Amino acid sequence: MKAVVRAAWWLVPVAFFASFYWLGLRIWFHQDDFAWLNLSLHVRSWTDLWEALFAPRSFGTIRPLSERSFFLSFYALFGLDAVPFRIAVHVTQFANLILLARIAQRLTGSRLAGMLAALFWAASSVLAAALAWTSSYNQILCALFLLLSLYWLIRYAETGRRGYWIAQWMSFLAGFGALEINVVYPVIAAAYAWFWARAHFRKTLWLFPPSILYAVMHQLAAPKPESGVYAPRFDATVLTALWRYWEMALGPSRLTPVWPEFARWELAATTALGAALLGFVAWHLARRRWRYAFPLIWFLALLGPFLPFSGHVSDYYLTAPMSGLAVLGAWAVASGWNAGGWRRGLAIALAGLYLAVSLPTTRTVLRWHYERGRMARTLVYGLARAKQLHPGKTILLTGVSTDLFWTAVFDKPYRLLGLTQVYLAPGAEENIKADPELGDVSEFVLPPSVALEALERKQAVVYDASGDRLANVTGPFYAVARRRWSRDELPRRVDAGNALFSRFLGPEWYPVEDGYRWMPQRATVRLGGPARSLRVRGYCPSAQVAAGPLYLTVRANGYMFPRVELRRGDAPFDLSFRLPDAVGRASEIRVALEVDRIFARPEDGRPLGLVFGAIEAR
Amino acid sequence: MRRLTRVALALAFGLTFGGCRRSAQNIPADATREETRELATMVHVADPRTSLQLIRGFHEIEQNAWRWTMARFAVTLRAPSGASEKGATLVLQGAVPDPVIAQLKAVTLTADVEGVPLPPETFTRPGEYLYRRDVPPKAFPAEAVTVNFTLDKALAPGEADHRELGIVVTSVGFEAK
Known part of the structure; x- marks a missing residue:
């Protein structure tokens, strides 16, 4: 009977989460989800699979477990049925909540704090996007690996059993397949050991080399954007980003867009919650109880990798960091509860305030994603039906x-x-x-x-x-x-791979093949003007560069641009040329493309130059 | 357990290699509306079903009821039955908002149907209006005709609103004679 009661205690946050997030199971794919689902279209061989799983994509990210294999395998098994994807997200979060509750209980020594930590984390509105949008599964899965690693470390410290240490290492290493912020786990592990299990501190330092190695490899392998919101900035904007994340994590600032009348209370509510948390930590630190800083270290360590991206402050980046803040909040409330008197009253009021500002926002975010998914499903099913008809x-x-x-x-x-x-x-x-x-x-x-x-x-x-x-x-x-x-009227863009554009192509081109078109040594296109630049996109087969670089010459109304050297085989190319004024002003721009050599495929013997997609006057 | 996981993953990837054969199965027959639709004779600018007839110069729908126009705007309409013999009546319903009159004092609206000009109208007071003009039969050479509207003045794009703003329209169309 005791065991049942104990299990029920831990299941409170899970039950709360399940009852609050039931709509999440019905959310269909939207936005980036389709980019990941489309990955399967590129997989035709083991080489393709390797590329699909490990090639850096989308601003240099490499997340084989949480994005690539998740979408590839689930799409292969369930197609466009979103429910299994959503179940996977929810089940992972169930595990996360139980793990966080167990960790918080062990750190604080309070079962109440354990349960509240999971409850506060589940209620936070910053989790809603990650839980509602399947593409953000990386945040949820990463949290699982981080929490598992920390849990095994705690168990190892408690029991000394080597199996826990090995389990920690396994989940730590697996976490690199989920999200880049896994690199900061050694900081959390070392901080835990320093505060709770000093005898194991030196051992946790061994967790750093894999993180450093991963960071170096990631820097070398992943292309880094030099501009735009995904370009990192190491300046004062880091502090601005930190403040914005802090506000978002506390909750009140996110309620105002949902309920504009709340604006007048926003600052007061943010200050009350922030001051309570920081005051709780400061009060204990002043008494040299250093371990109370641990949840803040946890929060800041996991948030740190996102701070240089101050132009892209996003709620779902707080998914894992928020678990640390939830532990801190739960610790503070449980302490207040145990102290009794006015402290108990204050703790209840602040917990109530946090839930009151968080839950309506969470519900709104959830509903927003649901509507997006519904919109996307209507379109996709409509297109499928149109294709049938x-x-x-x-x-x-x-x-x-x-x-x-x-x-x-x-x-x-x-x-x-x-x-x-x-x-x-x-x-x-x-x-x-x-x-x-x-x-x-x-x-x-x-x-x-x-x-x-x-x-x-x-x-x-x-x-x-x-x-x-x-x-x-x-x-x-x-x-x-x-x-x-x-x-x-001449089009400004000609898609060579689409037969509808054939009349704008010269007679040299070969017929369309599956969305692309080969040219022989020379080919021409007619585009509408006026325009400032010319953009040419295509694909260079490896056979053309086997004997050295291939040279492409592009002319526009007779004006010859400096020839372009193509070195990479089996790779797309995307070329832009600035048009001289005399050419750019013309109402018709005749583009001539010419390569310096051709090759022939054994199956048809045709002389082939390059493959082309869109040719565009911009 | 690990072996089972490996097998499951391999199975999943194996299915993936099958390519893109999996489509959205069980597509409901009513996923599209296929009934033939004609051009409308009267267009309510907030009705998304007829928005494609607003061929230029209309901003987005506001309050589910109306749209701002630019200085020049046009709409393609189906001619009412018998219009090529008897002509029809062009009706434009809308409003001239306060800021327009406050800044521009007066605006004059002119229109033509397939190049056949119609008498202009000048608005000097803010409020609702009805621009109503007889259209001669010669303006209906085909079943679909384009009506071009021109305002002599419009609010230029500014800090408060980055759009060029002319007048507000709720509906435009022909009435049969």
Whole structure:
């Protein structure tokens, strides 16, 4: 009976989490989720798999366990059914909550503090994004490895059993496959040992070499952005970022956008919660009880790697750091409770304040992600149905809002349905707010003359995405398009891999093959002007550079740019050229592409130069 | 246990190698609305179903009811039945907001239907308005026609609002005669 009561005690935070986050199980894929799901389209061999799992992507991240293998394996097993993905996220968080409760109890010696730590962490609104958005599973899985490592270390310190030490090492090393912030675990482990198990302190120093090695390897292997929000800055903005994270972690500042009337209380609530936590630590430190600083060290150590990215302060980055602050809060409240009297009253009031400001925000964030997922599912299912009804036709989308575009179009989820010919209808981009940090909306638009011709030839259908489901508006759209655009207008962008653009390509080109097109030694394209620059994107096969660099010459209306040297085989290239004024002012820009040598494939013997995608006058 | 995990992962990756054959299965038949839709004769600018007929010069929907225009805006409409013989009536419903009159004093709206000009109207007071004009049969050479509107003045983009702002429109269309 005692065991049952004890288990029920630990399950309180889990039950709270399950009851509060039930909507999370129903959240569909959105935004970056599709980028990870699309990974499976590139895996055709073991080499592809290796690349898919370990090649640095998305601003230099390498997270084979929490992103690559998670999405690859779950998609392979469950396809576009999001529920198993969501269950995995929730089950991981169940384990996290139990682990945090056990750790907090051992650190504080209080079962109440253990339970409250998990409860406070589960209630925090900064966790909502990571729990609601499958792409952020890296935060949840990383937390699992960190908590597991710390738990095993504590157990080792308590029992001296070598198995716990080995288990700690295993989960620590596995954590590198989840998220980069795993590198700071040795700091947490050493701090724990220093405060609670000094005899093991020197041993924990052995955890540092793998972290240092990982950091060095990561620096060498992962490309580092030099500009934009993902470029690190080591200046005073670090402190600004720290303050913003501190405010977010406490909660009140996040309630104001949800409930604007709260604005007048925000500062007072933030100050009360912040002062209570820091005051609790300061009071104990003043009495030389140094271990009370440990939860703050835990928080700051895990937050530290995010602070240089002050232009990209995001709530979900607080997922793991917040566990440390939750332990501190729980320790303070349990201490107040045990002290009785006014301290107990204050502890209850502050805990109540924290929950009162956190839970409505958490619910709002959850609902926001749910709506995003619903929006994306409506679009993706609509496209799947359109493909069934109009096989082989290009699908044009109109009525796409800014939210819908960045949520469900930009990452091309339709590729998972085998659809490659999905575009924004011309004019649809006018309703979409640009976000240069994320991408270029214009790349998704089918140029008016091309769309018009496709509609005339009944090679395209148009769907309106502004309603509760996709609506076929081919008829009225065509009626408007005929009056608005001319078939003779030259497009500024020609997608060589799309047959709809064929009439703008010279006769030299080979037929379209699966979304791309080969050129022989020389080929031409006609683009609309005026423009300032020319962008040429394609793919260089390894056969072309086997005997040394390949030289590509590009001309625009006869003007020859300095020739380009291509050295990397089996790799894409993306070239930009500034157009001279005389060329850029022209209404028609004739582009000629020429390589200095060709090769032939044994299967067809055709003389081949390079593979091309989009050629664009910008 | 570890072996089992390895087998499960290998199975998952094995399925992945099968390629992209897995699509969204069990797609509901009503995932799209396929009924044929015609161009509307009367467009309520807040109705997303007819937004594609607002071919230029309209800003986004506000309060689910109306849109600001720019100085020049246009809409493509279906001609009402019999318009090529009897003509029709063009009706533009909206409002001239206070800031427009406060800054510009007066604005004049002109319109043409397929190049056939219609009499202008000048607004000197803020408030709701109805621009209503007879359109002759010769303005309806086809089933779909484009109506171009021009304001002689508009609020330039500024600090408070980065858009060019003309007037507010709630609906525009033809009434049959």
